[in-house]
Amino acid sequence: MIRVAINGFGRIGRNFMRCWLERENSQLQIVAINDTSDPKTNAHLLKYDSMIGKCNADIRADENTITVNGHTVKCTSDRNPENLPWKDWEVDLIIESTGVFTSRDGAMKHVKAGAKKVLITAPGKNDDGTFVVGVNHLNYDHDKHQIISNASCTTNCLAPVAKVLHESFGIIKGTMTT
Numbered sequence: 001m002i003r004v005a006i007n008g009f010g011r012i013g014r015n016f017m018r019c020w021l022e023r024e025n026s027q028l029q030i031v032a033i034n035d036t037s038d039p040k041t042n043a044h045l046l047k048y049d050s051m052i053g054k055c056n057a058d059i060r061a062d063e064n065t066i067t068v069n070g071h072t073v074k075c076t077s078d079r080n081p082e083n084l085p086w087k088d089w090e091v092d093l094i095i096e097s098t099g100v101f102t103s104r105d106g107a108m109k110h111v112k113a114g115a116k117k118v119l120i121t122a123p124g125k126n127d128d129g130t131f132v133v134g135v136n137h138l139n140y141d142h143d144k145h146q147i148i149s150n151a152s153c154t155t156n157c158l159a160p161v162a163k164v165l166h167e168s169f170g171i172i173k174g175t176m177t178t
Helices: 011-022 039-047 104-112 153-168
Strands: 002-007 028-034 059-061 065-068 071-076 093-096 117-120 147-149
Touching: 002 011, 011 028, 011 039, 011 093, 039 059, 039 065, 093 104, 104 117, 104 147
Parallel strands: 002 028, 002 093, 028 071, 093 117, 117 147
Antiparallel strands: 059 065, 065 071
């Protein structure tokens, strides 16, 4: 089981948790959320999403935890990742979804706090690699890559389609705007 903590429970952090909830037999276990909002607010935002709709999970919160379908997740609220109890909680992977710690130096603060790996949910700076599923995800090396990025949402939408078009017909030149 891979023990996961989510740093930043905004749109991306909550969507990550919703995806996890929909997977049966996941190898991931979400053990912690670090966010500036309190657990009760975060539980409400997870349950009632104005874009995606209501989450069908049983979601409850108290002052220090969110419980989802009987699974209790510890909650903290510290803006400095070096202060977080990742070592004590045996966290393997940080989902870095604040948009703040996108550089290697910033993401390494989680490692200094005891996490083993960090996945930046935005374009990274000086990370060990940027991986897009369907494009280059097979290049990921568990032993070599500690701080990784999964690129931008735009890249994740465009790159797989561009790869297929390029391999099938060849792309000589293109532009993209967001």
